[in-house]
Amino acid sequence: MLRTDPYQPALPRVLLNLALFAAAWLVCVVSGAKGLPWLGVAAAAAVIWVHLRAAPRPRREGLVIAAAVLLGALWDGQISGHGWVAYAGGTPMRWLPPLWILATWAAFATLLNVSFRWLRGRYGLAMAIGGLSAPVAYAVGASLGAASFPDRFVALSVVAVGWAVSLPVLVALAARWDGFAADESAPPSAQTRQSEAQGRV
Numbered sequence: 001m002l003r004t005d006p007y008q009p010a011l012p013r014v015l016l017n018l019a020l021f022a023a024a025w026l027v028c029v030v031s032g033a034k035g036l037p038w039l040g041v042a043a044a045a046a047v048i049w050v051h052l053r054a055a056p057r058p059r060r061e062g063l064v065i066a067a068a069v070l071l072g073a074l075w076d077g078q079i080s081g082h083g084w085v086a087y088a089g090g091t092p093m094r095w096l097p098p099l100w101i102l103a104t105w106a107a108f109a110t111l112l113n114v115s116f117r118w119l120r121g122r123y124g125l126a127m128a129i130g131g132l133s134a135p136v137a138y139a140v141g142a143s144l145g146a147a148s149f150p151d152r153f154v155a156l157s158v159v160a161v162g163w164a165v166s167l168p169v170l171v172a173l174a175a176r177w178d179g180f181a182a183d184e185s186a187p188p189s190a191q192t193r194q195s196e197a198q199g200r201v
Helices: 011-033 037-054 058-081 099-109 123-143 152-176 188-200
Strands: none
Touching: 011 037, 011 099, 011 123, 037 058, 037 099, 058 099, 058 152, 123 152
């Protein structure tokens, strides 16, 4: 049974969260394709700054973002190292993805405790969403010139499997290090005020 979640982000907050991530992802991909990865990194950093400013406990959200970057380094490093995906501009090391890819993982982490909060406890659904949506995102990135696939079917299949595992893991970690949850150590009145303030964000 799912526990009642005291923090329910308002629709404007969810839409802003999605829009900021989409913008950061697009800038990362296009700048990577054009050989200007620092633009994508700057865009992701701006989105993360906005996200952390809105979080009542930003250090916890920082842990979520750091975990996503680490997972992205491991996973995208594997698919690039094995030659399943070739990123524009190459990689700094064989088993390490380019910086703009890591920036997309960092920006994606800002969704987990806001727009994707409803996925908590629904790990089968998270697997399905990760496995179905990630190949589409990678294919779109390739169409923009940010990546290429020596074997498209193999590449997108591997991406699907990887994200079917990665998204549930990230959802679980985000729930553990939730920077938007009410502070359980605070007195009830303070928790109530915090919940009301979060509802307006």
